[in-house]
Amino acid sequence: MKKILLSLAFVASSMFAHTAIMSCFDNGDGTITCEGGFSDGSSASGVKFHILQDGKEVYNTKMNEDSEVTFEKPSGEYTAVFDSGEGHQVHVKGSDITE
Template identity: 75%
Template sequence: MKKIVLALSFMISSMFAHSAIMSCFDNADGTITCEGGFSDGSSATGVKFKVEKDGKIIFNTKMNEYSEVTFDKPSGNYTAIFDAGEGHQVKINGSDITE
């Protein structure tokens, strides 16, 4: 029984060993850049990224080899979403993105 508990404890702690992180900034040229990653330093290359506005996806791509995405700044309210799977999603409202 102890071995099972220890294994489960290890598996649970491994699941929470890293958290998804993302920061976005306004480039002051009509574009926004978002950088993603994980708290353990893992790369976010290839992680899904999208921008939603009024409940619709207006931009859909993946993080590049530098774990970054640059997109044209939408007008009005929008949300930038870093989606590395269940439990690893970060959303940033466009109104919170500054230079």
Template identity: 40%
Template structure:
């Protein structure tokens, strides 16, 4: 009795499993800072990808969109803060949402 064929099959399965790359989670981030009379926000993902074209809106506490926007090519957006209380909503889709309250912006 020879074990050649089962051993070869086992080796092939092990090689295939070793070649599978596990899915890597990437989490969104958004940092905002005051720059003189404006606020500058930078967004991206933990895997190093940027947020170009991703929606970033300034929302009032009444849930109205005060300033609609999207990140630029450099994953940055700058805006003049509204006079009303607000938060910044970085929305890259389900599971990829970040909120930054105006009280948390240094």
């Protein structure tokens, strides 16, 4: 009986878990837009967002009320990072961002 209760508690907690998600696209005008959210439909408004180049943070802001960020496309290699805390980060390489 104890094992069954523990299993049910684990399943119940898993049902409320959410995964961070982000997609980015090139607007074709020298800017990039990234949209963030969570697999359970939760808003990403206010979630930290930053750009890394050569391991250094070169830009940081937060997702707006629409869970989006638009920024000037950096020259060279870079990574866009959606950072909602430990275990809830999404990294998108600039080379993977297309129109």
